[in-house]
Amino acid sequence: MRILVTLLVLLGLAAPAFAQAPGLPLTGRSERSVGETNRSIMQNERSLQQQQQNQIDNNQLRQRIDRRDLFTNSIQQPNIGRKLCPPGSVGC
Structure with a gap:
């Protein structure tokens, strides 16, 4: 009895595969070409987005x-109170 039920369940799951006409290709050449073009465009867009994010x-x-x-430069080097010594002088 279990074998019969299991067989019927498997047959029910496999029915859509048998419903397709044998010998017909799943996709035509033009459909494959469009699919490849779309995948290429999507890949280029992802690459461009990654480059833009890297630039940001x-x-x-x-x-x-x-x-x-x-x-840090404005804090480390204040010009207030500092004398400017002429070139060549030993000290001010």
Whole structure:
């Protein structure tokens, strides 16, 4: 009895595969070509998005470095109260 039920279940699952006409290709040449073109376009778009994100990340990093350098230079090298010595002098 179990074998019969199992066989009927498997036959029910396999029915859609038998319903297809034998010998007909699943996709035509033009459909495959369109599919390949679409995949290529999607891959190019993903690559472009990755390049754009890398450029954004690089620009943000440069801005952080520039801000840090600007901030640290203004703190480390104050010009207030410093005498400017002429070239060639030993000390002021």
